[in-house]
Amino acid sequence: MKSETVETKYSYFDLVYEITRQIPVGRVSSYGAIADYLALGSSRMVGWALNHSFAQMIELPAHRVVNRKGELTGRHHWNPPQLMGQLLQKEGVQIENDKVINFQEVFWHPKELDEG
């Protein structure tokens, strides 16, 4: 398959990338939050888009996107897998057992872009 087709056909790829780029340092967001903001109707699409961002080798702070529980479920797609947590810790996000400790405090929702 051609990756070009994907880029051309599905604009929400770029939307997901945009939102992910907007996540402040030291904060994290969730697939559901992004999916909700973009009205994708499916949080799976967010992870799917991020997964392809690797294949396209796009510079993206995908490590700031975790699932709704704050777990680093995407770490298996990193190289090495523990890099995801390491990057977050470097940014000030406390990680323990592959999940964000103070998830509620550092959680960031894209709606904050509209609020200011």
Added chain:
DNA sequence: CCAATGACGACTT
């Protein structure tokens, strides 16, 4: 075209 899969989430039991 049908079945299985996935970096998920909400609901029900």
Added chain:
DNA sequence: GAAGTCGCCATTG
């Protein structure tokens, strides 16, 4: 509140 079930939508075989 933990475990199980269904919904979600696009990709892949």
